[in-house]
Amino acid sequence: MKIAVDAVGGDHFPAHPVQGAIMSLEEDPRLEIILLGPSNIIQEELNKHEYDESRLQIVDAPDIVGMDESPSRAVKTKPNSSIVIGLGLHKKGMCDAFVSAGNTGALMAASMFILGKLEGVNRPTVATYYPTVNGFRLLVDAGANLEVKPESLYQFGIMGEVYARVVMGIAQPRIGLLNVGEEPEKGTEILRDSYNLLSQCDHFIGNVEGRDIMPCKADVFVCDGLVGNLLLKLGESMVGAMQTLFGQSIKRNKITAEEQVTLVKVLSDAMSPFDPDNVGGLPFLGVNGISLVGHGSSSPRAMKNMIRNASRCVAHKLNDKIVASLKQ
């Protein structure tokens, strides 16, 4: 198993990607890693660490894609970037997957452009992990497709179900369509048509509402990318908001310093399901390859978890299973 890792993606490159890659090698003895980026930068970072050199290779990719660069332009004008070279290696079969904490838009565009679509897929999508009281579940689309047709929402559900089962280890993932009410006739025409299409699928439990996400009433929440992106970012802001609200409450309630220590411990543990480090990257589903993107702020542990998820996609033949599910 060989995974290509973007060493110059995200807000903390090359330190976090390089450290995450080394942690992955330690965790999985069968793993090999390709690090992509300007080789001098990578080598300098690697010199700070001890690692199994026989399983880690540098591929020089001198161009760096900025976090705010226009996705389509970055792909076209930077053929020597880690993203374009890494996905190209994957396309040629020289590695099994590509992961990056870089520019999500550029990664989506490059994954689509270089890897192409998987057989039978209408629109590839990006899924995201969403925190619930039972741990992370899947929300799809997370922002790649702002406007979608019913056929695409249907496929998002199918692809999400396979990912949740194969990679997240959820035994019988339930697909729910995010809507303004439970009844089949609720929502827009697109949602009603999507409901009808999804009804063909055994895993579909019907419409679910905004209030059903946190209590984990489904395992795969299907929506368009506008809704998904807004919900995703609201969820991401929750930890900070809770810290502020608790800080305000602690002040109002004159809590002793000792009690505060306990409170902070319980609070941070309670909010741990929201920790993006536990997620390990968002998968592009429906592309003809394995490509994952991590949060720009990915820690070394987040990078390691993303590499592990990519490795699971490969080991469990995610894409073969998606193609088979879409044919049913």
Add this chain to the structure above:
Amino acid sequence: MKIAVDAVGGDHFPAHPVQGAIMSLEEDPRLEIILLGPSNIIQEELNKHEYDESRLQIVDAPDIVGMDESPSRAVKTKPNSSIVIGLGLHKKGMCDAFVSAGNTGALMAASMFILGKLEGVNRPTVATYYPTVNGFRLLVDAGANLEVKPESLYQFGIMGEVYARVVMGIAQPRIGLLNVGEEPEKGTEILRDSYNLLSQCDHFIGNVEGRDIMPCKADVFVCDGLVGNLLLKLGESMVGAMQTLFGQSIKRNKITAEEQVTLVKVLSDAMSPFDPDNVGGLPFLGVNGISLVGHGSSSPRAMKNMIRNASRCVAHKLNDKIVASLKQ
């Protein structure tokens, strides 16, 4: 000032609406209340309380609209319901506002049908209060208009700004358009066109993202009703989810009974901004009258707060100010 109150709306009628009405009379000595519903049910409930009879009148409305009834059918087939009679009295000028904790859809339909649209308004809307670290702010549309044109999103912003200023007491409300990124070119064509229209307005601060809601980066968050309804219900589920997550954390961390008491106090106080009782009803904006709808589970205090908000709308001439703002 005379406010008509639906005595048979919500999950706890007639107890909560009746008790809330009596609390309002105690709070505001200039207020008069009309209670609408089957008069025997209301009288029986009133007999349990002491109140100023000179300021409380019953109007018999024998039909009851169920919480799950089809809105349009309820309005057509139940002319003797509290909703239809109450809004009719308001239309005729026999009261200054109508409030109910009943079926939101039926109330929206009846408010539109009976009161009509306010001068210059494209599509009336329902706004909702949304919890932030600085207290409640406004989210509009909350589910009335699932698909909207840019002109409507523009008007939602304008109407929301007036409501936030006049009724919520926010000095210079900032309007933000919910989108997937800050740049004007982000999002769908509808969002880009809405951005351009809203740019005419001094109060518009541009696009805001899902992560900007809780930290209160705007005071009026503008979106379509599908997004608004999903965000609203996600927000409503947050208190329960936090309680569950904290319960799990308390168990894992072996907290003493004494520490638990402090924790529960701090938690419930921290989550108080999410308390729907503090909200006091969601306003229909853009109808030619004052009509507010409360949560089905509204407590007496929530009913009282809704009556107070309705009274503020009347006292501050909300609709005159909306018409003036739309003309600018």
